[in-house]
Amino acid sequence: MGQVPDTREQITAAGYACIARFGPTRTSVEDVAQAAGVSRATMYRYFPGGRSELIDAVVTWEYRRFFLALYEALRGAETLEEVMERGLMVAHRAIEDHEVLQMILTTEPEILEPAFSAEGQPTRELVAEFLAPYLERHALRPGIEVAAAADFLARMLLSYMGAPGRWDLDDPVQVAQLVEVELLSGIVPAPSGGR
């Protein structure tokens, strides 16, 4: 039994490597079995749904790695401003530099569908849950509810990190302005004199 997750993980990692090398369209179950060093039979034991189940598993696996890396990068951030600014910059850079993601976006973006939720919980909720304690510790403008503010901020962070629009998210000055002026003006009281 102890072997079960290992083999599954090994196949999933091999699946990721194949997709990175050949692209999702040209990755076959045989390629992945070979790369993982398992037989086709073993492959189907772990992924009875075949190719599509395997691709879903790879996307979910990489999605989890992405967020684990993001959480790691945010460790030590103390304030709401800091966590939002660092989160936006790190996530945006990671998305832009993610060659496999960028390739999939131009070829088969539909395979990313399982990545928009983890075990059925939408990414937005995960981000909102992450932000809530920072909001709780922060002074808030009258009438602001933590849950509603966290939901709104999570939506906006997800939107900006994937598509920065008019903002340069590599520039800390612009990111601070986006977070502190545009996104937080309605939520936290005005700071008493610059940053």
Place this chain on the structure above:
Amino acid sequence: MGSAVRSSTNVVPLRSEQDSDVTKRVAIVDGALSCIAAKGLRATTVDDVARASGMSRATLYRTIPGGRDAIIQATVETEVARFFSSLAVAMGAASTLEAALVAGITTSASWISDSAALSTLLEIEPWVVMRHISFGQMDRALALAADFTGPFFGRWLEPEQAARAADWAVRIVTSYLANPSDTIDLTDGAQVRSLVRQFVLPGVQALQESKGS
């Protein structure tokens, strides 16, 4: 096509509809929309569209040359134009920045939820829609929307801030489209007003002040 013969019709068009390519084009687009609403984009064929729009394949190809892709393209363009004209009516009637933001968001959300074709796509082929509002593609959608709605916000804001306000409104609409909320209904004016008042307007105004000074 028995239904085409309606002897009781007492409204006679001034000009025979057969003469107008524009009318035919609209009929094709509406036919395509009804097909997409019924079974999605992938399953919709040129024959389906011809049947739904009540014309022959030959007429269809003559009116919109280029086959299936061209028909889909014409359908998308027409729907985008219809969407922006309904947005213009609603936003043009707004008398404050807050009202313009609320009108922009609620009109977009209502238009989206009233579209039978979009509802079907979101249900059975979500990526047909989602790919345009995800990652880098979203930047194009933002630019298009900002170009169109920027001038409406420009009545109260500097051009740069107007574009940012437009950009923000688009992000709100697309976020709730991709990720519907149990608590907020963007077609509800009162709910959107409180969202805008609480979260959006203070940021738009603060940004304008910080840039202005």
